[in-house]
Amino acid sequence: MLDISIFTDHFGIYMKGFGNTIWASVIALLGSFALGTIIAVFRISSVKPLRWVGTAYVEFIRNIPLLLVVFVFYLGLPSLGVTLSGFVCGTVGLMVYTASFVAEAIRAGIMSVPSGQTEAARASGLTYMQTMRHVVLPQAIKIVIPPLSNQFINLVKNSSILGVFAGFDLMYYGDQVASKTYATFDTYIFVAALYLVLTLPLSFAALQLERRLAKNG
Numbered sequence: 589m590l591d592i593s594i595f596t597d598h599f600g601i602y603m604k605g606f607g608n609t610i611w612a613s614v615i616a617l618l619g620s621f622a623l624g625t626i627i628a629v630f631r632i633s634s635v636k637p638l639r640w641v642g643t644a645y646v647e648f649i650r651n652i653p654l655l656l657v658v659f660v661f662y663l664g665l666p667s668l669g670v671t672l673s674g675f676v677c678g679t680v681g682l683m684v685y686t687a688s689f690v691a692e693a694i695r696a697g698i699m700s701v702p703s704g705q706t707e708a709a710r711a712s713g714l715t716y717m718q719t720m721r722h723v724v725l726p727q728a729i730k731i732v733i734p735p736l737s738n739q740f741i742n743l744v745k746n747s748s749i750l751g752v753f754a755g756f757d758l759m760y761y762g763d764q765v766a767s768k769t770y771a772t773f774d775t776y777i778f779v780a781a782l783y784l785v786l787t788l789p790l791s792f793a794a795l796q797l798e799r800r801l802a803k804n805g
Contacts, residue, residue, distance in 0.1 A: 594774045598765045605761030606782050612679045612757060613744045613786070619683035620743065621736075624690025629720055631695045642691070649688040654749055657681045662753050674753035682750075686743045693735040697728030730801050737794030744786050758782055 595602060630642030649657065658681030665672060672680075701724050709719040729736075751759030762779035766772045 590777060591771060591774045594765065594769055594771050595778045598769075601761045601765060602758070602778065602782065605756065605758035606785075608675065608756050609744070609747050609750075609758040609783075610786065612675065612682070612750060612755070613747050616679050616683040616686060616743055616747070617740050619680075620686035620690050620739075623683065623687035625694055625725070627687060627691035628694035628698060629717075631691060632698055634716070646688045646691050649685060650692070654681065654685045654746055655752070657685045658749055658753060674755040675750060675757075678747070678750035678753050678755040678757070682743060682746055686739060686746070689739050689742075690736065693732045693739060694725075694728055696735075697730075697732035698724055700731055701727045733794065733798050733801060737790070737798070741787050741790050741794075744790065745783060748783075 627642045627645050630638045631646065633639050633642070658678055661672060661677040661681050662674065665677075698720075705723055705727075706719055709723045710716070714722065747757055748759040749755075750757035751763060754760060758779055762775055766775040769775065
């Protein structure tokens with residue numbers, strides 16, 4: 589039977605990890621959205637070097653494990669004289685990794701916007717970046733709300749990677765409680781429950797937003 593005292597006796601520890609997980613997820617979410625948008629614009633740019641950079645980024649990052657991406661920051665940077673905490677390395681690695689998936693989702697949204705609108709915007713005197721900012725991207729973001737929502741929910745779950753690098757997230761502190769109490773099953777059930785506290789509202793909010801956009805559209 590599930591021992592609720594595992595949670596109540598270590599409530600402060602769980603909440604500390606819960607708060608750090610939220611903090612890391614928010615930073616990585618905002619960063620991956622900004623970076624992913626830039627990479628998506630690179631991907632469809634008429635400037636070949638930019639297109640090559642965007643394509644190389646997506647194809648390389650998207651096809652290697654998240655763990656290896658974080659290792660680059662955690663183990664690679666110290667060799668260059670730059671040492672970052674496990675929390676920072678995990679968060680930045682998560683942002684860089686998720687950005688590759690966000691970029692592909694946004695690129696697909698951009699490609700679904702009728703080309704005539706882009707041509708009309710350019711013909712009216714807007715630059716390429718102005719066309720992207722004021723005409724194409726607002727429509728593309730609306731189209732890709734569902735896949736972006738899924739990526740951001742995956743980001744929250746993937747934040748557990750911080751536990752591997754002493755990132756002081758929910759999983760890290762769950763490991764601490766498990767090693768202290770030896771109640772492994774009970775400990776991680778509560779960890780899972782706290783992840784659900786984060787992801788279920790996100791899923792519901794994404795569904796409501798999608799319905800509202802469809803109604804207004």
